[in-house]
Amino acid sequence: MSDLLKSLQEAILTIDEETALKVTQELLDSGMEPEEILESGMTEALLELGRRWNCGEAFLPEVVAAAGIFERCSAIVEPALMAKADRKVSDKAIIATVKGDLHDLGKNIVGAMMKTVGLEVHDLGKNVPTEKIIEAVKELQPKLIGLSALLTTTMPEQENVIKALEEAGLRSAVKVMVGGAPVTQEWADRIGADGYAPNAPEAVRVALELTQVAA
């Protein structure tokens, strides 16, 4: 690996945004393929951070900050990527806290973590009506939807989204993952969700599993 690529990884791992942005630009200027910068440089660093978090060596604020740097480095390589005809696009995911529910911390964390494995995450916010989710699915054509619900009264909204996807003929095009403190695997099975995770690291594992199957 080039020294420059290594220092890009190092910059992301140590949350040194200034260096990360600078090195990304340098790599691009040096003529390296944008895919390689993205995959071998940036994504590798995030995956490594995710591994460190899983074994208790990294902490959430570091992971979230690194995901932010990742996004801003992506913006630098993006134009070059777009310019190529045979580009490989990253998988998209939508996340939302369902209608009637204002608890958004868990969703925010899961969203930030999913970025660490290279998913392009679109966060629709909290208290999101089903129709809005369906619209977003039509527009973005994501591989994955993550639905968060923290209240017994709002859990049925997760089921409503799945039903609405069926009605719109979109169910087979997208995997649905559910979560939130009172949500269980049994609930996920009952409403026909494709995946469930009790916490953010698990959510990432399941998200990867689901998007790779779908690939």
Place this chain on the structure above:
Amino acid sequence: MARAEEVNPNPSGFRLLSDSQLEQIHLASLEILRRTGVRVHDAEALELLAAAGCVVTDGDLVRMPPGVVEEALDKAPSRIVLCSRTGEPAMYLEAYRSYFGTGSDLPNTLDLETGERRPSVLADVEQTARLVDSLPNVEFVMSMAQASDVPAATSDRKSFLAMLTNTIKPIVFTAWDEHGLADIIAMAQTVAGGRDELALSPFLFAYLEPTSPLQHSDVVMRKMMMMIDHGLPFVYAPGPVEGASAPITSAGSLAMANAEILSGMAIAQLKKPGTPVLFGSGSGPLDMRTALATYSSPEFMHHCMAMAELGHYRYNLPVWGFSGCSDSKLADHQASIESTIWILWTALSGANLVHDLGYVESGLTCSYEMIVLCDEIVSYVRRLMDGFQITPETLALDAIDEVGPGNDYLGHAHTRRHFRQVWQPRLLDRNTYQSWEAADKPTAFGTAREIAQQAIEEHQCDPLPGGMLEELQAIVAKADAKL
């Protein structure tokens, strides 16, 4: 404004923050409201704030001049009295008087028979209420359980009715929305004999919360307006999670949470001056290893202590508190350690309405045994806080002289006069090894379980007057019919 310590001095003298530190927090909160502002998702509240001189931009972003906030604070009453269902005064929320109760809405319960964690059911609301009704040191109830065996949309009414029928102690409740709240108020007015009676001697109290950071949601605003219209008391307590929905530092999270409360207070007092609002907030750090909200940490306790001191010394408002809650998954050593520290700390703070006894698994699971254990801890801590008197009689110079060097006090009249004042445990074991062994080696947990089981089986709560239950059930049935 009369200061709290003139009414009932801080018995331990403990202070975490000085007056000037409290002032720093207050000033920081005012600056947050002036500079950053809050989002208010309610048309009526926006109108009230704008008319009072707040600046509303971007549809619902409200920035507030300090004067609006401070004027509102002056209008809030310094005490709230909560009564029993039968109209007797039960809790004077004022000065340093602390009252303890359970918490609400737990999706899981540790089964009292099997010990297994299972989904909570309506019977858990009934049984925890009956248990609390029987306990000497727990003064109010919350639902504890979030019943999974009834339709979710009307579970708030059913929980309320379950509490009403199983305890006469005051009820702190949550409602899903203004429709649930309207039904709950209707039930309470039926019991109290009308709107004015209920407002004067309320036995119910609503738990309302802003959404951190710095948002007042539409649903909660509608609930608040309805409580105000009926003259009923509530708390508007934020639950920011430090490092996630609030700054990670205690001072920053405190200033922000306080800004959320003060802006809510302004809305309430603008709507109706004199509205009874309890002051307080609960906030601890997100665990950055597991990404979970914790319920027991030194930082959470700092937050609550500082809130209590703001209430007592800066605002002269009665205070909301947390206690007896744990991150442990069981009613075990960890839960006992965390609950004990919490209860002692909260008693030192003099918070008035203190909830969440019996909470384990960070606010996700109900433990009957922990409710009973907490009852014992509260009793112990209260005795500690009471201190002791120094008078000629308690100094006992006559008895000391009469007994003299070398003899004993066992048979002396002074001992007989006073030994009953010594604190006695109900549950903690003080037996000899032999009698403990002969009694099948009881543990604190086992005894707590037995006390809970016995109360649930045998305790009788004062029944509602004849015919009233049917009236209340009709209100719930009407809500069910609309499902």
